[in-house]
Amino acid sequence: xxxAMLGEAWLAMGANRLxxxxxxxxxxxxxxxxxIMLAIGQGAQYAVQQSISTMGANLFILLSGSFTTAGVRSGxxxxxxxxxxxxxxxxxxxxxxxxxxxxxxxxxxxxxAQNWSATVVGTTPPYLEARAxxxxxxxxxxxxxxxxxxxxxxxxxxxxxxxxxxxxxVGKTMRIQQNPFTVVGVLGSKGQSFDGRxxxxxxxxxxxxxxxxxxxxxxxxxxxxxxxxxxxADEMATVEKxxxxxxxxxHRLREGMPNDFFSRNLSAVAESEAETTRTMSILLGAIAxxxxxxxxxxIMNIMLVSVTERTREIxxxxxxxARQKDILTQFLLEAVMxxxxxxxxxxxxxxxVALGINFFTGMxxxxxxxxxxxxxxxxxxxxxxxxxxxxxxxxRLDPIExxxxx
Amino acid sequence: MSEAVIRVVGLGxxxxxxxxxxxxxxxxxxxxxxxxxxxxxxxxxSGKSTFMNLLGCLDTPSVGDYFLxxxxxxxxxxxxxxxxRNRTLGFVFQGFNxxxxxxxxxxxxxxxxxxxxxxxxxxxxxxxxxxxxxxxxYAESLPSRISGGQQQRVAIARALVNQPRLILADEPTGNLxxxxxxxxxxxxxxxxxxxxxxxxVTHEPDIxxxxxxxxxxxxxRLVSDQFTDACGDAAVGTLPESSLEGGAR
Ligand SMILES: Nc1ncnc2c1ncn2[C@@H]1O[C@H](COP(=O)(O)OP(=O)(O)O)[C@@H](O)[C@H]1O
Ligand SMILES: [Mg+2]
Numbered sequence: 001x002x003x004a005m006l007g008e009a010w011l012a013m014g015a016n017r018l019x020x021x022x023x024x025x026x027x028x029x030x031x032x033x034x035x036i037m038l039a040i041g042q043g044a045q046y047a048v049q050q051s052i053s054t055m056g057a058n059l060f061i062l063l064s065g066s067f068t069t070a071g072v073r074s075g076x077x078x079x080x081x082x083x084x085x086x087x088x089x090x091x092x093x094x095x096x097x098x099x100x101x102x103x104x105x106x107x108x109x110x111x112x113a114q115n116w117s118a119t120v121v122g123t124t125p126p127y128l129e130a131r132a133x134x135x136x137x138x139x140x141x142x143x144x145x146x147x148x149x150x151x152x153x154x155x156x157x158x159x160x161x162x163x164x165x166x167x168x169x170v171g172k173t174m175r176i177q178q179n180p181f182t183v184v185g186v187l188g189s190k191g192q193s194f195d196g197r198x199x200x201x202x203x204x205x206x207x208x209x210x211x212x213x214x215x216x217x218x219x220x221x222x223x224x225x226x227x228x229x230x231x232x233a234d235e236m237a238t239v240e241k242x243x244x245x246x247x248x249x250x251h252r253l254r255e256g257m258p259n260d261f262f263s264r265n266l267s268a269v270a271e272s273e274a275e276t277t278r279t280m281s282i283l284l285g286a287i288a289x290x291x292x293x294x295x296x297x298x299i300m301n302i303m304l305v306s307v308t309e310r311t312r313e314i315x316x317x318x319x320x321x322a323r324q325k326d327i328l329t330q331f332l333l334e335a336v337m338x339x340x341x342x343x344x345x346x347x348x349x350x351x352x353v354a355l356g357i358n359f360f361t362g363m364x365x366x367x368x369x370x371x372x373x374x375x376x377x378x379x380x381x382x383x384x385x386x387x388x389x390x391x392x393x394x395x396r397l398d399p400i401e402x403x404x405x406x
Numbered sequence: 407m408s409e410a411v412i413r414v415v416g417l418g419x420x421x422x423x424x425x426x427x428x429x430x431x432x433x434x435x436x437x438x439x440x441x442x443x444x445x446x447x448x449x450x451x452s453g454k455s456t457f458m459n460l461l462g463c464l465d466t467p468s469v470g471d472y473f474l475x476x477x478x479x480x481x482x483x484x485x486x487x488x489x490x491r492n493r494t495l496g497f498v499f500q501g502f503n504x505x506x507x508x509x510x511x512x513x514x515x516x517x518x519x520x521x522x523x524x525x526x527x528x529x530x531x532x533x534x535x536x537x538x539x540x541x542x543x544y545a546e547s548l549p550s551r552i553s554g555g556q557q558q559r560v561a562i563a564r565a566l567v568n569q570p571r572l573i574l575a576d577e578p579t580g581n582l583x584x585x586x587x588x589x590x591x592x593x594x595x596x597x598x599x600x601x602x603x604x605x606x607v608t609h610e611p612d613i614x615x616x617x618x619x620x621x622x623x624x625x626x627r628l629v630s631d632q633f634t635d636a637c638g639d640a641a642v643g644t645l646p647e648s649s650l651e652g653g654a655r
Contacts, residue, residue, distance in 0.1 A: 004519045004528075015507055316503045319464055320564065321492020321520040323485045399491075400465040403503075 027342025041281020122210020335387020
């Protein structure tokens with residue numbers, strides 16, 4: 001029975017091939033759009049998630065300088081308001097896992113005849129743990145290197161590849177601002193950060209060396225930035241509050257005076273970035289699904305035409321014993337079949353385009369098995385939903401009226 | 407006396423037209439016994455088709471009662487009517503009404519799809535029926551590839567495929583030439599000889615002569631009912647409208 005009806009639905013589709021194909025096109029475009037948007041949206045989400053997990057957890061940074069009520073930052077031209085002592089004091093606080101005063105900027109690196117420009121971060125060893133850096137080869141520098149301002153450097157994968165090419169960088173000497181630095185280790189790869197920067201394009205050196213040899217600050221001991229990592233997400237708020245109180249006390253700020261530093265919760269920024277991509281991908285999907293509805297309406301339209309055109313056929317079928325249920329099933333099946341075929345083609349085209357986007361632009365796309373499932377469910381739903389009314393109209397025809405129809 | 411296949415009592419049908427209700431059929435009483443071969447005659451517009459459509463459960467009467475194989479049709483729902491059309495009777499139309507996109511075999515097998523038969527038995531039964539009407543060789547052809555007379559034979563095969571005991575045919579030879587008409591009538595004769603009750607509408611006397619009983623319609627009324635012998639030339643008698651208990655055998 002079912003097989004016979006499927007066969008008939010197939011025949012009916014084939015009888016009006018161009019029309020069936022055009023009807024399908026609506027579904028093809030709709031499903032294709034949804035699949036592409038899902039792949040791109042999920043890809044963006046994946047990329048952000050990935051970079052958040054490589055950024056390090058529960059981080060906030062303290063920036064020196066203060067915000068006036070007018071929003072003008074002061075102090076950036078004078079001496080930084082934060083110093084290494086602040087960092088040491090913060091590390092004594094309850095719930096603080098790592099504290100690293102840092103000073104960073106972009107500098108030119110030279111090795112042999114090679115040139116490369118990268119972000120140079122002057123900091124202390126806890127920085128590595130806070131930012132979840134791993135050491136791929138060689139070893140990290142220690143506190144003694146910071147104390148005696150040795151010229152050692154850890155380099156990221158991008159730097160290693162571009163500056164040293166096939167050479168093993170560990171033990172080699174490169175120049176930053178004319179100063180020779182010995183590469184003691186290569187950092188494990190992290191990929192892009194959530195704001196799209198290459199995190200591996202980094203050189204990490206001791207803070208003291210950086211200030212003396214690379215950035216040349218006149219205010220030794222002062223830092224523009226301190227990175228703080230809380231021991232857990234729950235302790236973030238308390239740690240942030242305690243750090244603020246501590247710094248106000250250390251900087252002798254009286255009641256009513258504004259902070260001379262600024263605290264920025266990196267994890268929260270990353271979270272909101274993730275939230276933004278999530279919203280964006282939902283929005284993309286929603287917009288794409290509108291085309292599905294348009295496709296569904298196309299199916300309904302054609303099915304209505306088909307019912308009218310085939311009124312006589314329906315009459316004949318009823319005259320030889322088709323029940324209302326049989327006629328309903330027949331037309332519903334046809335609608336679902338068109339919808340399903342459209343979905344299948346749309347799915348394939350969508351996947352091909354998504355892979356093409358990935359191949360030609362390098363944009364991350366995620367193709368999940370659920371996309372196929374979604375397409376399948378959507379096909380059945382759209383077919384049944386938009387095929388229902390025409391099919392019911394066919395089933396409710398009066399046999400004799402239908403037979404008389406010319 | 408055999409059991410009545412069809413019994414109608416005071417059957418009437420009015421159509422709603424722009425000029426108001428038009429009574430196409432008025433107070434028809436008729437009883438048809440199993441195994442009869444009856445021709446319904448009358449001028450165009452006399453209500454023959456209206457009557458056949460009621461007998462075929464395709465339409466519902468405005469007044470009166472219709473008993474098919476002893477059951478009161480008025481009390482049945484749409485699915486039960488569909489089942490009657492599917493199994494109890496076979497309808498043959500003037501215009502053949504085959505489905506143009508299906509092969510002859512699929513056309514013949516279609517009632518079996520709605521009877522829920524499996525594919526193999528559908529195919530076997532359709533082949534048997536096509537063979538019976540002499541068209542087995544065309545099983546895989548489309549209706550457009552064969553002549554009108556052949557199409558009508560396929561339509562008869564379709565009407566027979568579910569083994570109904572009653573065939574209703576509304577001007578089955580109306581679109582056919584006289585030679586082809588004779589072939590169709592021979593087929594009906596054979597079926598009747600097998601015991602199948604046949605009710606056929608025609609306005610050609612020589613077609614009606616194949617039947618053993620002729621009723622005549624005029625302006626929606628049944629005006630005469632006569633039995634002939636099998637050869638169809640001598641009238642056995644005209645019954646008054648009130649006593650229509652058939653069974654001349
Ligand atoms: N659907 C309909 N609506 C209105 N009038 C109809 C309809 N069908 C038939 N009639 C009228 O009923 C009368 C009987 O028609 P019909 O049964 O087809 O006659 P016959 O088959 O004997 O030629 C005719 O006058 C015809 O015009
Ligand atoms: Mg007629």
